[in-house]
Amino acid sequence: MASVRVWLGIFLFFLISGLALAAEVEILKDDAPKAGAWRLRAGLLVYDAATREYTASGGVELVQGDRRLSCEWAKVNEVTKVARLKGQVLIVLGEDRLSGQEGVFNLVTRCGEMHGARLFLKRNNFHVESVLIRKTGEQTFYAEEAVVTTCDAARPPWSFKTRKINVVVEGQARAQGTTLRLAGLPVLYTPFLSLPVLRQRQSGLLLPHMNFDRSSGLVLEFPVYWAINNHSDATFYQNYLSRRGYMQGFDLRYRGFKDAAGDLRLVYLKDGKADAPVPDRYWVTGMVNQPLTDRLQLRLSLDRVSDSDFYKTFNYGYLGLNTFNRDLLGEYGRMLEQQEVSTRLSTLLLSGNFPRVQLTAFGRAYQRLNVAEPFPFNQAPGVRLATLTTPLGKLPFMVGLESTYGYYFQNQGGRGHRLDFHPQVWFHSDLFSLLSMEARGGFRESIFLVDREDPAGRPVSSSSRELYDLKVSLASTWFRDFGREEGKTTFYRHYLRPEITYWNTPKYNPRLIPFFYPFDWGWVDRTSRNLPVREGEEPLGGVNMLTYGFSTSLLKRSETPQGQAEVRDLLWFRLLHGYFFNSTNMGIDGLPQHHHQFSEFLGEMEIYPYKRLILGSEVGLSPYAESFSRAKVKFVYFDRFRRQYLDVSYLFIKNYANQINVAAYLDLIPSLKTWVTFNHTFLYTKKLERQYGVILQRQCWGVAITITDRPDDTRVGVSLFVPSLMERTRRLPVNFPSEARFVKD
Template identity: 30%
Template sequence: MKKDRAHVFRWRLFVALLFGTLVLAGPLPAQSLLDGTESGAGFLGDGETPWTIQADRLTYDAKTRTYEAEGNVRIASGDRLITSEWAQVNLSERQATLQGNVRIRYGADWLTGQRVIWNLDTETGWVDGGTVYFSDNGFYLTGRNISKRGPSQYHVAQGVITTCDPASPDWSISCRDLDVKVNGMGWAKHSTLRLWKIPVFYTPFAYFPVNRDRQSGFLLPTFGSSNLHGTYYEQPYFWAFRPDMDLTFYANYLEKRGLLGGVEYQIHHNSLGRGAWLFHYLQDQADEQDLADHGYTYQGKERYWLRARHSLELPYGVEGYLDLDFVSDKNFLKEFQSGSAALESTNRTFRRVSRRELLNDETVTARESSLYLLKRGESAVASLDVHYWDQLNRALDETTLQQLPQLRASVVPSPMGSWPLYYSVDSSAVNYWRPEGDTGVRADFLPRLHAPLQVWPYLAVEPSAGLRATFYQVDWQDEDRSSFQSRWVPDFQLEASSRLERVYRFPSTAVQHVIRPEVLYTLVPDVDQDDLPSFDGVDRISKQHAIRYGFSSFWVVKKEVQPEEGEPYSTYREWARLKVSQAYLLDEDVTDPLIETKAGERFSDIDMEVDLTPGRYVTLSYDLLYSPHDQTPTLHDLSLGFRSDRDDALRLTYRYRQDTTIDELIASFHLKILPNLTFSSYYDYSFDKQEVFEQTYSLAYRHGCWGLRFGYREEAEEREVIFALMLVGLGEVGSTFSQEGGMSVEGGF
């Protein structure tokens, strides 16, 4: 009996052990790599999230502290995921050996291969026959062998890099050896650029960016030839020496002129502000006769151009704006119109950094620089403006007037305590200086009292009176005149306006129509100002006695929107605006009226402004001046725009000024012929000269990771044919063929 009981006990123990073994050998749920290991504590990878492992079959060898997984292997920690068909994880070495359809994902980046050895802590390893994807820039990197040597460093043997589908790339760079730094640069040996499978360019060494962030290194060069400069080659080098500052150096070799060097400094600093500073210098080796043959006079050997746009926030809420524009001579901007020293290149930089372009083009000989400080208050504004004009016409240099500096302070209409009155103030103080001619200081004050009255529910009246007091301390070139001068000019204004409105209601929509008639009476008496200096327009306040009348009308559409989720809300859009006005001189003896009238006429032109936005796809703006005396328009400004959901666009602009040569039509057109094929054109035609000022045509094709652009440009006697190849991730490289036979090739990232 005891023997039978022992037999039953042994049988039950055998079944229990067999069942336990089957359970352990069967599929396991997600299990921490810490479980079942006495010394595994601390194996957390990143110090916070433990690694877990899943597989169809999972075993653990306590002696070697090694997991072996087979079938649908999944090793995960936070946003890090490793999948394969087979894996062996050594806890002591923190190393995973993976085989079969290996895929390692860290965030949005991933790596694939057939056989991988990977360190879970350092995120380094070796890949056999793999592909790496960098999500920040869309680059794919494939190679026979890939070794990840650091958090952001890769080495590839017999590698290929592209932004296309790596299985069949439209373009790629193949290389024997490649070192890549994520969000950095790539260094390759024996590299070949291929379009499809066709090799088009080979270089024994290549250094190129594999990111879209700021990274030090050489940029694509510009090279070509022209009759004025000969063969030229410009090589830029970008130095990101701080996260908020960088320098770009330019070396432009000009066959006929020498080395044109340049530097560009950009800053985006929390305390020091944001700006761009550029400087170019040339020790000119030009031949005087060659310059004369091209219509330029010799300006000497020292050629330079300094320009800057800088904005910053100063203590106590003061805003600062610095603009610089100093150039060596009047021909520099005309002679150098390509590369980094070109005016258009500078304006592109300024638009990107500060949205403030250069105020003057290459034809203006007075280059303007200024320092402007501004302090805003709830009802007042104060500013300091230092203005300097660099006069390139040296004959006028000594007599060019400078504002060094100008102080201004203004107070918007503000209540005067409990009185039913408001006051406003405009004031300024300017120091005018120049080497030759009258100089001096002018202080100007214009206080004004306002008395707004609501006479009737539909009539508002506001009389106001001001007294302009101006004082001068003048250093006359003629010593016989008094240095102290003053002027007192009173003025009176009476403004009357009304507001009539009505709301038209429709289902889910309402339209508000407002009409606002206005009348403004202005009186400025005649004041003797013959003894005053003439620095600018403020020094001569002419007699005024006029009335301006008109009306404005606008329509606002309100629409109720019911989203699929959430509460309903309302949208408002101004559908149309119309403004019409005219002025009338009440006195005939006004010699210099502020309103525009013809000689001997008392009625001004009728001014009409129309703005229409009937929908998302149509906009219209039209300004008209019409002469009642000649019964003919004196000004047209028409702008009509159309757009579509496909980003098709058409804009027509017509400009006309009476008694000038401005009578032109400008048309720009952008058509998406196919989802990846677009056509663009620009056309500027002068009706006065009956000729085309400028016309450009461009056809662009985009296919995944690459594109082509063909263009033609014609301006005056200049004609250009443009071809450019765009490779996503590398930028655009193209050629420009000019009418005179020169060629330039440009590229950039």
């Protein structure tokens, strides 16, 4: 009986005191109906009915959805909804963490404070360590005497020590009384500082770029980024050039619906250097793609500059032409002319696609930078009309029309009209099931109305030109499959296509027509005069030639793990030769270009050993004593996932070119990357531009060093970047290819 009384007493004690061992209870069920009740778990749990408080110790956990609080000891009041936490406190808020020694947390408002605290925001590895951190809202925090960094190390390479800081998740961290520390040493103080707390676009300071060259001296570039709204932003570039003065740059960008996009750049420098070509130096440039309706699209390319040396002198840093071209190529699929081009082009184009008709209105404005060259002819307005080929009933004929009009004018000189009317007829027939015949014939009427003659050119008057063009091809296509067996999904197919083509377009006297359109005077130069005419070329006049040859290709057909068919090129080769029935071609300068009776043998080949590698070559061999006249060789390796790129090419044109070009970007190890662009000519001793660079990247900081060696100068550039905080400033230093032949793994 005595033992029974003892156990009964123990039971009554637990019942009265509310003590439970290794217990779990639901609390605050009615205070947060949407989020659900909190579940309180602990090794030892005591409930005081008088004060309505839970006292928990030993592995305490409070859980609500993806929110979790853990500590060694806690007291939760059901009346105030406040939890007091002590001992290795950790508050888990989705992917983010708030930890400390002790704290107070309201379980309904989910606000509170932590002492001896550390806040970690995972999305961009943002750390805040402070004696006191308050959670002031669902996405906001406040801290005093805090240290801020994105480094995981206990002693971070860099950090900001701040007196007060307000942090908005997916927003900004605004700090007061802030000191930048490198390796723990204070190096820079600012009364106010704003840092992005997200990887998306956010206004703020971007890290500076430093450059040094003999021409401009020390160059310091300080960019400021402004996220205007969800679809537009801007960057202001403050540049100090020790030998020239202050340069201001401005970029404005927008992105819209249905691939609408625009980039506008303005750069201005009041050049204080004595040998500057002009004192006021500027660059106005940009591109726009703007769909107007489902059928109409507007495209703009703008490129105006103060002087011919601007691109060469300032082609570095954020504002350099090469950097801007890489951005344009990735966004618009086109870019500005390279810095060596002395005639800059700006265009405005409005294109419309209608049923069976494409109508384009455009204007072209040229800027002459080399005063020794003649003034180019601008064109505005220009109109082009092209129809789709239309069948003539059930006959094996199709018809089409291409017509253009333009008004041409020089800034100083001639001007006039050009109208080109070009209807064409196509014929196709399969002969004996093995041989196909394709023929195309057209008549071209061109009318030239001269309003004013070019005083620097040959005197011309209004005139017209009538031409016909004829092309007839006979070809046959054969193929054979290898390894194609029942049950196998992979096999190879080999194609062989022999072809013979006759081209005929009569000659005319180019000196009787104005030089409005460059190809009105001719279409070949001395380097291509002995080559056979290839498919895709459209010679305007003076052609009477028979070309013949064959092409062959090897394809691999397989299936993906999902059962979809995949066809990949492995080899392509073409060999062409030709016979001229005349003795001259029409040169682009209006002068006849003499050629041999038999053309050069032209061989072209591309090999794709596997998905990331291309080997290519082109060889021209004269049947006369001239031997090899040209050669091109290329080696391209590209791994877009591992960021490895190597492009080596060699070009030889007898008496004109003998050059090797190398572009490489190698991700050697996670913390070290390097790149090089190298151009060298063997024709003369004058060296071409070479660029070398290295990127050293650690977990929370990085530096990029670039050395550019030009014939007239050497530049050294240094850029700092902070991963996660300033990803937008990190551009790849070379143009990665985007050819479809690089098939994704």
